[in-house]
Amino acid sequence: xxxxxxxxxxxxxxxxxxxxxxxxxxxxxxxxxxxxxxxxxxxxxxxxxxxxxxxxxxxxxxxxxxxxxxxxxxxxxxxxxxxxxxxxxxxxxxxxxxxxxxxxxxxxxxxxxxxxxxxxxxxxxxxxxxxxxxxxxxxxxxxxxx
Amino acid sequence: xxxxxxxxxxxxxxxxxxxxxxxxxxxxxxxxxxxxxxxxxxxxxxxxxxxxxxxxxxxxxxxxxxxxxxxxxxxxxxxxxxxxxxxxxxxxxxxxxxxxxxxxxxxxxxxxxxxxxxxxxxxxxxxxxxxxxxxxxxxxxxxxxxxxxxxxxxxxxxxxxxxxxxxxxxxxxxxxxxxxxxxxxxxxxxxxxxxxxxxxxxxxxxxxxxxxxxxxxxxxxxxxxxxxxxxxxxxxxxxxxxxxxxxxxxxxxxxxxxxxxxxxxxxxxxxxxxxxxxxxxxxxxxxxxxxxxxxxxxxxxxxxxxxxxxxxxxxxxxxxxxxxxxxxxxxxxxxxxxxxxxxxxxxxxxxxxxxxxxxxxxxxxxxxxxxxxxxxxxxxxxxxxxxxxxxxxxxxxxxxxxxxxxxxxxxxxxxxxxxxxxxxxxxxxxxxxxxxxxxxxxxxxxxxxxxxxxxxxxxxxxxxxxxxxxxxxxxxxxxxxxxxxxxxx
Numbered sequence: 001x002x003x004x005x006x007x008x009x010x011x012x013x014x015x016x017x018x019x020x021x022x023x024x025x026x027x028x029x030x031x032x033x034x035x036x037x038x039x040x041x042x043x044x045x046x047x048x049x050x051x052x053x054x055x056x057x058x059x060x061x062x063x064x065x066x067x068x069x070x071x072x073x074x075x076x077x078x079x080x081x082x083x084x085x086x087x088x089x090x091x092x093x094x095x096x097x098x099x100x101x102x103x104x105x106x107x108x109x110x111x112x113x114x115x116x117x118x119x120x121x122x123x124x125x126x127x128x129x130x131x132x133x134x135x136x137x138x139x140x141x142x143x144x145x146x
Numbered sequence: 147x148x149x150x151x152x153x154x155x156x157x158x159x160x161x162x163x164x165x166x167x168x169x170x171x172x173x174x175x176x177x178x179x180x181x182x183x184x185x186x187x188x189x190x191x192x193x194x195x196x197x198x199x200x201x202x203x204x205x206x207x208x209x210x211x212x213x214x215x216x217x218x219x220x221x222x223x224x225x226x227x228x229x230x231x232x233x234x235x236x237x238x239x240x241x242x243x244x245x246x247x248x249x250x251x252x253x254x255x256x257x258x259x260x261x262x263x264x265x266x267x268x269x270x271x272x273x274x275x276x277x278x279x280x281x282x283x284x285x286x287x288x289x290x291x292x293x294x295x296x297x298x299x300x301x302x303x304x305x306x307x308x309x310x311x312x313x314x315x316x317x318x319x320x321x322x323x324x325x326x327x328x329x330x331x332x333x334x335x336x337x338x339x340x341x342x343x344x345x346x347x348x349x350x351x352x353x354x355x356x357x358x359x360x361x362x363x364x365x366x367x368x369x370x371x372x373x374x375x376x377x378x379x380x381x382x383x384x385x386x387x388x389x390x391x392x393x394x395x396x397x398x399x400x401x402x403x404x405x406x407x408x409x410x411x412x413x414x415x416x417x418x419x420x421x422x423x424x425x426x427x428x429x430x431x432x433x434x435x436x437x438x439x440x441x442x443x444x445x446x447x448x449x450x451x452x453x454x455x456x457x458x459x460x461x462x463x464x465x466x467x468x469x470x471x472x473x474x475x476x477x478x479x480x481x482x483x484x485x486x487x488x489x490x491x492x493x494x495x496x497x498x499x500x501x502x503x504x505x506x507x508x509x510x511x512x513x514x515x516x517x518x519x520x521x522x523x524x525x526x527x528x529x530x531x532x533x534x535x536x537x538x539x540x541x542x543x544x545x546x547x548x549x550x551x552x553x554x555x556x557x558x559x560x561x562x563x564x565x566x567x568x569x570x571x572x573x574x575x576x577x578x579x580x581x582x583x584x585x586x587x588x589x590x591x592x593x594x595x596x597x598x599x600x601x602x603x604x605x606x607x608x609x610x611x612x613x614x615x616x617x618x619x620x621x622x623x624x625x626x627x628x629x630x631x632x633x634x635x
Binding site: 068071072073087088090091092 | 161187188189190193198199203204205206207
């Protein structure tokens, strides 16, 4: 299946993907209105140091630990995409503890959120990929590895 | 068609159903569910009382889960006996279920010590199942005084769940700190302070010994008045089915790494089972496993022509590395490696011909503070010659011969001399665009595929599947397409 990958040698560390992600999932049509002067809760995070940077989001693992660990049965995997039902999440943070990539994080209402490849919002394709100015983030098929 | 029976209907049962269906879409699965409801997230009962979730959202799997996975669920039934010879499970109604493979996922039950006068207490609850939580909810009237016996995870989650729906909460525990099975004194103090700030009282190092209606008498002689009593002393694994059938039982049903019990075709999983903990492993007592590596290195490089015609060159270099490798498994161990090396090469260069002879020597001194680790020193010396020349018919020949010598290893099989000879012949065609090359490596077949390194554990051997001796014909073609000149000046 297609996943979001980051070619870290092209990542500039500009954090635009975080803003594009927060905007895509805000459901609003005006980016400034959606994000200006607000704390943003993106589902992709730029990590690294002054030498190397790379954006990290859900890997949609073949055998996801978060699905096994969720005490509420809120996380499931369907058609290769790991999804979270935020109405079921109680915010116990177990998935945050077990995810090896740090891909889950609390959203603005305290329930966990994660990258669902922009399939659940109006974007249709991952906003981090479309908005990456250096084409460092790609959405492509690379086989079924973790 | 295989018949699977699962006794229990919790998360271990769900894992089993999903596991079976990943491999066997056909087999018949029967689930014996003691609770009269589909699987739900048990840890959610405190969140339910808190109002963070509701009964519908507590379902651990979608409503059509059993139907989609072709499971027959017997709600409100219990397994009372197991016959591993006949391969049957007897239910509480006397009916016997035959199985080809059986999973015991019976979980655990609250442990209630024999308190004096416990039967005089009207409102007493456990806190484990959804039924427990619903019963407890009926007693929450906004001003009840609640006494929770047990400051473990169950007792504290209960306190968290009901704290805004009662008048007062007191938690007592025989241990001198909260969460005594998982926290040390320092951490427990932090957690206790946080809970006290949100209005929960603690009586630690003290526990109830006697009840008389609404009064608990503590071990210290203190008395506590309460309206509601929650018993959260601990749990016991439900092991009886396997124990009575003659299977091994310790604190839980003893299972191996495949969750198999010692009864044939009987498996156990979840709270009722006891076995290898993959997160810690049985052999290690410490979770830490760190690899540290600090290295410093320096080098000098020098190249000079030393005849007037500039045909002879000498090239000398020296390098030293100091590396420390540290690892923590059970205890700290460190290995220090000091490794200087030097090389000298002399070459002769004339138009199309180049011949070089040279040698490289490497010395290592390895020490460790680990008991039983003998410091050792070894040498790796490489010397040899390589040459390149142009033959008639525009052919290019490259050949090299090197001797790899190792000395000083305790394992004498490592102290070897290996001669590696390689050669390649190439010919350019079509204005050098097409290149044909025939090359051969390790003509004498003396290389081996073993790599030995030293880290904090001692010495490790890595076997690599490398191609040692080979001959290869390669063909390459250059298109020589240049990008258009940029407009930028």
